[in-house]
Amino acid sequence: MNGWYDVRDYDAKGDGQQPDHVAIQAAINAAAANGGGVVWLPPGTYLLQAGITVTEQVQIVGAGWPAHWVEGQRNPGTWIRVEDEGFSAFTVKASGATIRDVAFVYDQERSNPLRNGWEPRNFQHAIHVWGTDVTLDGIHLYNATRGILVNHPSGVIGRVSLNRIWGQPLQEGIYIDNAHDVIKVNNVHLWPFWTDALGDKRKTEGLYAREYQKQHGVAIRSGRNDNPHFSNIFALGYGHGFLFQYRNGGKDDSGPTSKFMIVNADLDFCGKAIEVNGLDTTGQIVNLNAQGDKEDIVGIALTALSARVQATNIRLTHFPTNAIRVNNHCVIHLSNIWIQDWNFTQKEHRFPGIEVVDAHSQVILGRPFYFEQGEGILKAPDTGGNGKIVN
Numbered sequence: 001m002n003g004w005y006d007v008r009d010y011d012a013k014g015d016g017q018q019p020d021h022v023a024i025q026a027a028i029n030a031a032a033a034n035g036g037g038v039v040w041l042p043p044g045t046y047l048l049q050a051g052i053t054v055t056e057q058v059q060i061v062g063a064g065w066p067a068h069w070v071e072g073q074r075n076p077g078t079w080i081r082v083e084d085e086g087f088s089a090f091t092v093k094a095s096g097a098t099i100r101d102v103a104f105v106y107d108q109e110r111s112n113p114l115r116n117g118w119e120p121r122n123f124q125h126a127i128h129v130w131g132t133d134v135t136l137d138g139i140h141l142y143n144a145t146r147g148i149l150v151n152h153p154s155g156v157i158g159r160v161s162l163n164r165i166w167g168q169p170l171q172e173g174i175y176i177d178n179a180h181d182v183i184k185v186n187n188v189h190l191w192p193f194w195t196d197a198l199g200d201k202r203k204t205e206g207l208y209a210r211e212y213q214k215q216h217g218v219a220i221r222s223g224r225n226d227n228p229h230f231s232n233i234f235a236l237g238y239g240h241g242f243l244f245q246y247r248n249g250g251k252d253d254s255g256p257t258s259k260f261m262i263v264n265a266d267l268d269f270c271g272k273a274i275e276v277n278g279l280d281t282t283g284q285i286v287n288l289n290a291q292g293d294k295e296d297i298v299g300i301a302l303t304a305l306s307a308r309v310q311a312t313n314i315r316l317t318h319f320p321t322n323a324i325r326v327n328n329h330c331v332i333h334l335s336n337i338w339i340q341d342w343n344f345t346q347k348e349h350r351f352p353g354i355e356v357v358d359a360h361s362q363v364i365l366g367r368p369f370y371f372e373q374g375e376g377i378l379k380a381p382d383t384g385g386n387g388k389i390v391n
Helices: 021-033 200-216
Strands: 004-006 015-019 038-040 044-048 052-054 059-061 078-082 090-092 098-106 125-129 135-141 146-150 161-167 172-176 184-190 218-222 229-236 240-245 260-268 272-277 282-291 298-302 308-319 324-326 331-342 354-356 362-365 369-373 383-385 388-390
Touching (some): 004 021, 021 038, 161 172, 184 218, 229 240, 240 260, 260 272
Parallel strands (some): 004 038, 015 044, 078 098, 090 125, 098 135, 125 146, 146 172, 172 218, 184 229, 218 240, 229 260, 282 308, 298 324, 308 331, 331 362, 362 388
16 A cells, blocks of 8 residues: 555564564655655564664554553564663654554563662663654553653754653653743553552562652653643652753753643652752643652652742642642742641651741742641641741
């Protein structure tokens, strides 16, 4: 069929044993040479021993995927298997390219058995997007060390769409940096697919991987970006749900995330559900539910100099210290907020529900607000610190 390039026609086997990177690259190159087209990855497991590069506008399409991968069996759907470090499975340099309905599985244990003090192998990002107007849709990052990187190594990027991103990336889920036009991230579900599938007999081994993820993992990281949109986000068991940082680059590409928007997010058992740690970061949070446990730290933390955030329709529950902490000349405007069960592990230090640490920071607390501790509903908000509370 004209415009259709089946990787099997270029000698791809899809058996998970014989390397298929040469065949896949040949199919992509053939499509590119003819002005674009669909590169079809039929159901199978495609072993890569080198990275694939997309330099022209093509669509790479798989057959979808189930939630779990089973070693030694024929797995339904389209899987990209990576066993070597040092390269991204796909590097997308072309404007307008698409990758969809493809899963990625990594040989994390082959030379790195799960044990106490475990850390993932140093695999690079599954997909590195360089080009503008790129779409990733239906991507399963089953047990990647690093998931998706949106960043041009020597320039700017924009108008990238990430949709239906699943998996358990262990160190970093999505990292966006130096995007000077809107990046849209929608419908993300980062859950312990890999460690959950290890089963009862290997539950302890799975805990080692989850402990690493809880201490070091970042679900979504943002650097110097303009107007990134994040919607319908779920992440469980990361050191950070969201982390906004400042980029130290050249004269034209240093800076914070400006005007970020988070809409509809559920961040469970993350050490810090959202941390703003980038100078002059600005953004909005609408409809956030974050739940902690005894190992977590805080729900929302503004720790960078002069960050400004507006948040509404927020529920933060079960954090052992503060639900919200503001420091370092930062301002947060809150409305319609529900804070429940905080400071439950601290005996020597009492943490208020909302703490404004320094005298130069400020919390504007709009109504309605609801504070519940244990079985009691507080008549007034539980706030503290050296800064200013306006309500």
